[in-house]
Amino acid sequence: MVLLVALLTADAFSRALADPQRSTLGFSAISASSRTSCRTSARAASPEEEMPPVLYCKPSRDGEGVGDCPFTHYARMAMEVSNQAYQLKPTPKADKPQWLLDDHGGSMPCLAPVADGTGAVSESAKIAAVALPPTPEDEKSMSETSTLFGSIAKFIKNTDPSADEELAQGVYAALEKVESRLEVLGTPYLSGKEDPGLSDCSIATKLYVLTVAAPHFKDSFEIPIAKFPRLDEYAKRVFACDAFLKTKYPEDEMIFGWSQARSGGH
Ligand SMILES: N[C@@H](CCC(=O)N[C@@H](CS)C(=O)NCC(=O)O)C(=O)O
Numbered sequence: 001m002v003l004l005v006a007l008l009t010a011d012a013f014s015r016a017l018a019d020p021q022r023s024t025l026g027f028s029a030i031s032a033s034s035r036t037s038c039r040t041s042a043r044a045a046s047p048e049e050e051m052p053p054v055l056y057c058k059p060s061r062d063g064e065g066v067g068d069c070p071f072t073h074y075a076r077m078a079m080e081v082s083n084q085a086y087q088l089k090p091t092p093k094a095d096k097p098q099w100l101l102d103d104h105g106g107s108m109p110c111l112a113p114v115a116d117g118t119g120a121v122s123e124s125a126k127i128a129a130v131a132l133p134p135t136p137e138d139e140k141s142m143s144e145t146s147t148l149f150g151s152i153a154k155f156i157k158n159t160d161p162s163a164d165e166e167l168a169q170g171v172y173a174a175l176e177k178v179e180s181r182l183e184v185l186g187t188p189y190l191s192g193k194e195d196p197g198l199s200d201c202s203i204a205t206k207l208y209v210l211t212v213a214a215p216h217f218k219d220s221f222e223i224p225i226a227k228f229p230r231l232d233e234y235a236k237r238v239f240a241c242d243a244f245l246k247t248k249y250p251e252d253e254m255i256f257g258w259s260q261a262r263s264g265g266h
Contacts, residue, residue, distance in 0.1 A: 100120070134199065156214055182230040
């Protein structure tokens with residue numbers, strides 16, 4: 001089992017508690033060279049600092065890296081934006097600690113301040129919000145776009161071609177909400193600020209799934225960019241953030257994970 005230490009600024013959480021560039025859905029292409037810092041300065045925890053909490057997460061197929069999990073991506077991106085230190089521990093089912101199974105149903109991501117699981121949190125939204133408290137605009141952005149991930153998941157999981165059109169409309173309706181929100185805010189990010197906030201971490205990590213998995217499984221699916229110009233710009237911007245790039249999991253892991261979900265195995 002590999003224990004990866006995230007290179008993030010330490011202010012241990014315990015105290016407070018790849019590649020989207022292909023943009024096959026019509027989001028204009030970006031490249032690694034277009035990444036922006038989004039003011040996240042990462043550094044390794046110094047030896048004097050207490051051990052940061054462990055983030056248990058779904059492993060990649062080889063058991064070593066980070067697997068397909070938009071929830072872990074969300075929590076990690078929020079911790080990266082807020083420079084929270086943590087140790088990343090991809091954990092196969094067989095290696096889950098007993099407290100994780102007993103007290104959290106084995107759900108990951110799970111952030112554990114201490115080894116026996118005391119004080120552990122196993123809900124991505126909570127892990128993310130403690131690390132990066134939402135602005136009022138974040139809260140509004142998340143509530144207004146709350147159907148986004150559900151619509152994406154239903155659409156990608158669906159294997160009945162005759163239901164695809166209706167499910168795609170559900171995705172478009174959710175994207176329309178993001179578009180409207182960006183228009184109302186007029187800011188680069190859904191946080192209502194110049195830098196990404198909690199809502200950006202939530203929404204970007206779901207858009208990643210849409211831009212990679214949807215076109216893989218649905219040949220005819222395309223985002224009508226002309227209808228969503230702000231979303232297109234937004235996706236380019238947020239996908240280029242260091243915090244997004246540093247925390248994303250490989251596309252092939254995503255495709256594998258959703259293939260399993262489509263065959264009823266998730
Ligand atoms: N609502 C939870 C959902 C988390 C979830 O579904 N996690 C999946 C991985 S993506 C999981 O724990 N699967 C069990 C496993 O991988 O062993 C959250 O947001 O944290």
